[in-house]
Amino acid sequence: MNHVPANIKAAKSRLIVIGNGMAGMRTVEEILNRAPDKYDITVFGAEPRVNYNRIMLSPLLSGEKNFDEIVINTPEWYRENNIHLYSGDPVVEIDRIRKVVISKSGTETEYDRLLLATGSDPIIIPVPGHKLSGVVTFRDVDDVDVMLGAAAKGGPAVVIGGGLLGLEAAVGLQARGMDVTVLHLAGHVMERQLDPSAGYLLAQELERRGITVITEADTAEIVGTETVTGVRLKDGRMIPADLVVMAVGIRPNGRLAADTGIAVERGIVVDDVMTTSDPAIFAVGECVQHRGQCYGLVAPLFEMAKSCADHLTEIETDGYAGSVTSTKLKVTGVDVFSAGDFSGGGNTEEIVFRDAGRGVYKRIVLEDGKIKGAVLYGDTTDGGWYFQLMKDGQDVTELRDTLAFGQAFAGGSAGNPLDAVAALPDDAEICGCNGVCKGSIVSAITEKGLTTLDEVKGHTKASASCGSCAGLVENLLAATLGGEYQAATVKPICTCTDHDHDSVRRLIIAKGLKSMPAIMQELEWKSSDGCHVCRPALNYYLLAAWPGEYVDHGASRFINERVHANIQKDGTYSVVPRMWGGLTNPRELRAIADVADKFDIPTVKVTGGQRIDLLGVKKEDLPAVWADLNAAGMVSGHAYGKSLRTVKTCVGQEWCRFGTQMSMSMGVELEKMTWGSWMPHKFKMAVSGCPRNCAEATIKDFGVVATDGGWDLHVGGNGGIHVRATELLCKVTTDEEVKEYCGAFIQLYREEARYLERTAPWIERVGLKHVQERVVDDAENRKALFDRFMISQQTAQKDPWAERASEGVDAHEFKPLSMVAAE
């Protein structure tokens, strides 16, 4: 062991810096600026190189920069400032009694003051296979070298973690010619910096660039024998990969400090002048915890470096007071900005601005008249301005109405959105779809005397396509006509939107919107995640529009459809198993009786829909009740759903002396064909074996009544508060026709009716003729409707009870999070 005396001139204090990274060297620079001769400085760095700009690893990876361009402190700099640099030689121990540090190579060096700047470690999730060759993190130049080696061969790469680092790695690897998939655990990328709307836009942009983003992806295993070959998700999906980059977060590196007994919580605990629990030892950078806060960005550590340098050079200082941070994603061509706390809530109010045409989203959160946080996507020019207003704590009440338009606007005539459109130049484009500018709209309004949105649409085509500029056009009308303008009365779905049900349905198809955030962004929703009125509707519209593709969103369903049972007034549930066509048998009845006994079910009732209702089941018991019913061959009756309920039948020709057709078997066949389908509202059917109509088919949504030579098909009936008898749709002869007309009618209803509109009001609204034209007169269209129905049924006919009873779906619904035990 060789002992190196650290100081040459005994008069100087000896300062040792552990960590040759951004925070450590910035502190050294700040010290040299203040008192170049105060310290004799020695630096230990684990990495075998000089200090470089770690932020620039992303452009280094993508090829936009080379290593020389990202070096901050050259070898000459160390030499000129008489700094001893031990690079590639990490410190392994600090002896606080003797005041020496011991490095891996065995060097012992004495200090008077010691500065810890050890940064942080990338988190490695300990899934099987995490040690395989080809699995890397993204933290230093060596990691980038491994990635570049893999990229040179091309092939598939997986990035685990869709945060800032993960996405930059993904874009870099993509630029280097790899086929990249990002796996992200949360529901949207960069969830810590972005809200779901901005996350959606970002994911869309990445997908456009050819990067696959899988959210809610939970990694089960990294697969391979020696080198990695793929990643398996917990849901069983397998994604091939020659390279796996883990970018799931960082952990402050406080190991050395903890080993030597310095206070370390999440990071090394420091005070406002960066002193640790040992007054001779200081810490800066990502390794510290200051006022309970750990940072992962450079801005805070540069501020720490200043306070620390002030203190170490005995300059009077207010100390470090913590940082407010902002984030930008460094991907060329993608503008994302976020700052502060944009979660909303409390006494906050939010200003949301969306411009679907330009792909812009801005959300600014205010509290007590001040900006508390902001998320910007697509147009980040005003990020700096908002950040400044936020840091200054400036009261923005005066600017509130036009804040979303940015600084340039605020400089002009502050006021309301009407002034904002008034201030737009004549050639400003209002309608992106049809390329209509403000000037032509205003002249059409004044010259042709237009007074309504529809008239403007008719004359100029503005807002006639996607409709997303309708709000702007209305503002223009109001600004041009003054008090004479009365806004049109479309009935929006709820206060979250200006769109009505029909336009939302149309736009979902027209614009290919396939997720809830997609709808909310593209159609300019005014709230961040909708409400109990619009979310269930959107969930249904998406299911209906994209069968087999859209993944049902449980959190957007009413409780009955979420837990597949009917909530009762006391919070217990009722369970109604399906009895096809109202038929049952001793085995099913025995199973029902056993279940009622076993789970102490207080009420067993025969329903109006010809089946048996078990009432008063405790929520926790539901999966076990279902398991027993499943075992006897029974499935969910969907008595709780906006879906097919029951098919009532009479005994028909099978038994009845009047019967002219087999109504029971027809009922069973119809129920087998249609069960499990989600609808705008509940849907009931019945089949009677002769015109005496004992099954009361003429108050059903779809009623079938046998005649001598065939069947009468009735539609649009309803029991309930407003009893409505059906109207005759048509007469058919064969059983096959009954099924085709039934499927086609249901599909038309599924595609056209508004959410929560039963068939009766729907048919009253559109007219029976409208339905007949599509289902009866046009054989080709009927066939197409029927085919679409059957395609949707392929994925819909899965028993939700079985999934929950034996496949563990939504297990969290049926268990309390915890119980408080008795003392």
Next chain:
Amino acid sequence: MTNNLTWVEVGPAANIPQQGARTLQTQTDRIAIFRTLDDQIFALLDRCPHKQGPLAQGIVHGHFVTCPLHNMVFSLETGEAQGPDDGCAAKVECKVIDGMVRVGLTELQAGLRHAG
């Protein structure tokens, strides 16, 4: 409510679904613990002031929950009913430390003292 709350850890916040809720059964009642889309955690007594609806079963949107029985909307932050409705759902103190949810219980809820 007493000032002396007993804080109990009830499990990881991650075990509560986003835009959803789970419950905590105490010695005297049930508490609904909500997780919003922006990953904040709130707690209310799982009893709607209208007709005792189980609020944990409602649709969670923004920082609100809609009661599953008759659609009253309550603020998760204050428990206050929104819009034209009157009423207030009882707010329960809770916080998240290192990803674990902790709930502040009264002595009765915690079973440290018995009623009557």
